[in-house]
Amino acid sequence: MVAALTLLAVAAPAAGQWRDRDDRRNDRRDEDRWGGPSAYVGIGFVAADPVGEFGRFVDDGFGLNLEGRFPVSGAGPLALRLDGGFVVYGHERQGMCFPPPVGCRIGVDLNTYNTIAFLGVGPELAGDGSVAPYVNGSVGLTWFYTSSSLSGADDWDTNFNTTNYSDWATSLRAGGGVRFRVGGSSSRPVLLDVGAQYHRNGQADYLREGDIVDYPDGTIELYPNRTETNLVTFNVGVSFGVGGRGDRSQDVDDHPGHRRR
Numbered sequence: 001m002v003a004a005l006t007l008l009a010v011a012a013p014a015a016g017q018w019r020d021r022d023d024r025r026n027d028r029r030d031e032d033r034w035g036g037p038s039a040y041v042g043i044g045f046v047a048a049d050p051v052g053e054f055g056r057f058v059d060d061g062f063g064l065n066l067e068g069r070f071p072v073s074g075a076g077p078l079a080l081r082l083d084g085g086f087v088v089y090g091h092e093r094q095g096m097c098f099p100p101p102v103g104c105r106i107g108v109d110l111n112t113y114n115t116i117a118f119l120g121v122g123p124e125l126a127g128d129g130s131v132a133p134y135v136n137g138s139v140g141l142t143w144f145y146t147s148s149s150l151s152g153a154d155d156w157d158t159n160f161n162t163t164n165y166s167d168w169a170t171s172l173r174a175g176g177g178v179r180f181r182v183g184g185s186s187s188r189p190v191l192l193d194v195g196a197q198y199h200r201n202g203q204a205d206y207l208r209e210g211d212i213v214d215y216p217d218g219t220i221e222l223y224p225n226r227t228e229t230n231l232v233t234f235n236v237g238v239s240f241g242v243g244g245r246g247d248r249s250q251d252v253d254d255h256p257g258h259r260r261r
Contacts, residue, residue: 057227111151117142174198175197
């Protein structure tokens with residue numbers, strides 16, 4: 001009897017340890033299955049540096065970028081990435097007055113913007129953890145356009161917008177960067193994103209500042225340029241996980257294979 005009680009006293013803690021190990025293993029499996037967001041959405045500030053022949057014709061540009069990332073297999077490293085944005089590389093502003101009898105009692109600004117808009121889709125490979133490096137590539141379209149509009153001198157209202165000139169180019173992009181987790185939960189993280197991309201746009205037609213000439217009779221003349229239009233963009237932004245199943249502990253408890261302790 002004494003020997004049996006002694007054996008039971010030794011075996012019981014060991015069995016408890018094995019059950020704890022099994023539960024922790026099940027928790028990790030549940031997290032792999034249920035944890036993590038189903039998609040990410042992000043927005044960032046973009047600075048563009050024209051390179052090569054394009055860099056000799058236009059100045060640096062600034063704009064915004066939007067992206068969506070969709071993991072292919074749960075928390076795996078591969079995702080499908082869709083992103084788009086714009087960069088303004090030139091701006092002209094001319095103050096003017098209405099014709100008589102209104103004259104200069106109402107001021108009007110004529111604003112002309114030289115803009116590059118881009119859209120692409122492609123794969124991304126990313127690491128896991130609080131500091132996650134990534135690389136991506138995409139194929140898409142780039143739109144070079146110049147537009148003019150009228151606005152009041154003392155407000156931001158824009159009227160009578162006209163696209164003066166535009167051209168399209170097929171683009172290939174490759175880039176990478178690092179994301180830092182700065183908040184949120186495992187299923188809905190908040191990430192700081194710092195990265196760069198090379199845009200291979202090939203040749204395209206575009207206007208620069210001063211390439212629209214106004215004549216006294218009201219007519220205009222355009223002087224487009226055709227060169228290589230490659231550039232590098234630098235992005236600093238934030239992205240959010242969406243579509244996750246909520247807190248991991250609740251997910252694990254709700255899973256039918258989990259044993260509550």
